[in-house]
Amino acid sequence: MRHFILFIAVIFLGLFLAVLNRTEQGKVIGGQPTLRVFGYSSFTGRWGPGPLLKEAFEKNCKCKVEFIEGSDSGILLQRLRIEGESLGADLVVGLDQFDLSKAMDEQKWRSLSLGKLDVYETVKPALSNNFFVPYDWGALTFVARRGELNHVPVTLDDLLSSELSKKIALQDPRTSSPGMQFLYWVVRSKGEEEGFKFLEKMMGQVHSFSPTWSTAYGLFTNKQAKIAYSYVTSPLYHEIEEKKKDYFAISFTEPLPVQFEFVGIPEFCRHCDLAEQFVNLMLSNEGQKIIMEKNYMLPVMKGVRENSVFANLPPMKTMDKFEILSTTEVDRLLKRWTEIRRGELN
Template sequence: MKGLTMNFKILIITLLLPFSVLAKDELKIFTYGSFNSDWGPGPNIEKEFESSCNCDLIWNTADSSGALLSRVKLTNNKEGYDILLGLDDSLVDEAKKNNLFIKHSVQTDGLDIGWKDEYFTPFDYGYFSFIYDSDKLNQPPISFKELAERDEISIIIMDPRYSTPGLGLAKWINQIYKDEASNFWSEIQDQIVITSKSWSDGYGLFLEGESDLVLSYTTSPAYHSLVEGSTQYKSLKFKEGHASQIEVMGILNNASNLDLARSFLEFSLTNGFQQHIPQGNWMYPVLNLKESQKEFYDAAPLPVSLDQVFPSSEEKDSWIASWEKSIIE
């Protein structure tokens, strides 16, 4: 009887052993939907990381960067996500105040942008701009001042209360005009023919011919050129400079796999991750890849940059208030 019991135990151990040997650690990343879409950088980044980590990278998604932060604030990350990937610089201050993230130890010197932050590491960046069809607009404005003087030019923007580019424009105007921001909004109010709730809605209407300009990013022409083979879409180059957007990631303070999370943050600042950003997320990588990604930079040259801004909730509210005041007036 003892021999039978021993054989049974050996059988159970033998059956269970392959599962324990094959079991992999999981890294759970919470990001916005387009990042892990079939056309986004997520699938290729997943393959690159899994080839060296012997782990399973599991994506979870929300509609937008704002929705990412709202979710983890609401639930205190009860889902057990390890990393939140996709906040932008307008949400960094709010994220820190809610004590949702732990400090990292990743070296961020030598990046293509200046960056010093204890909680977040950058993975891409871009610049807000207006896109135009060069077949229709032969003499594009070269400054905000000229834009306001050209009453014949129609514009589509996004609502700064709901849209990242919309808030980006509010930041941009505030950086240049400061206390006179409301006055400038009033000057261009009659030229704004549509204020869409989302970037995709607004950009789609522009492509249908509903305006001369649409708020977007300096990298938008690269997509048209490299994917569609169309070179007529251009980015305005304003001599005042362009406001930036930096996208970041951070480790959540109740992450279930800290070692893997730290490894992924390190990996995100290597070529294995960064090479998939230009023609995957259509933003600039934070590593200098101007040689290997020459066609991208040729199609989306870097503009004159304004200083980085990491606004508080109060500052964002003031930007939006300047825009709202121009509508009421």
């Protein structure tokens, strides 16, 4: 009899834990499902587009939206691999083109059925697979303050001037998407061998290699660095949000790299239909306007940038080739960069 009672107790305990686990996994509270969105901090944070997209989505979805944060896209991908399924990630926002191969190697993704998208010509090459869709884009360059530089750099080699020694804020390419963009820019502009010789010289010019874009840009805004690697749209942020017009994006002779940011739905999603609805919101006129004005990136959909302050950005020459590097290629470039960095520190 005692064994029977113990058996029944174990069965009930198992059923209780299964129900508890299902409730936690599905995150259904008060009859409403919770859509869990993995995103980087400047997207999900108070001043980013995340809160406004969440508000707009919750008006009609009969659900709740919960953000799970990673400080930068590189760190976001690591967190997704380690705990994405256990935390119940339904949607991943903020991977760029250098993250996609690794993301597809490490996870399975749902195919997106979004129909024909009316995007800008610049964006069309980024619509190269059925698992990820770009929701914004932007060119990267160095940003400076007016009056602080005796000689504004116009080529990559100008970054080696004595005036900029220890005064350049850069990101670590191993953890930061802009950091990887800079590495890619140098290698594609100079060729790999000459590019890494240049990067070796650059080590002495850099104030520090920050793990995220926000940390590096903070060094610049706090005047610990004279220039920072950032987005062509960054001066617009200072002008609109801070009423400051002393920031400017530097135009280089070398065509600038372009970063595309993507959204995707993991195959292990629990509220997959809601995730696709959220993607549709991000690509709608309302969503694109929110992303443009809060993320300070350019919209992918036509008709949003026009008649806005973003239409008046100074033209800059950008790379015309879109590449999704293989995981092997990204790892190889990062290994070479790490060896140079380790040599500098030793």
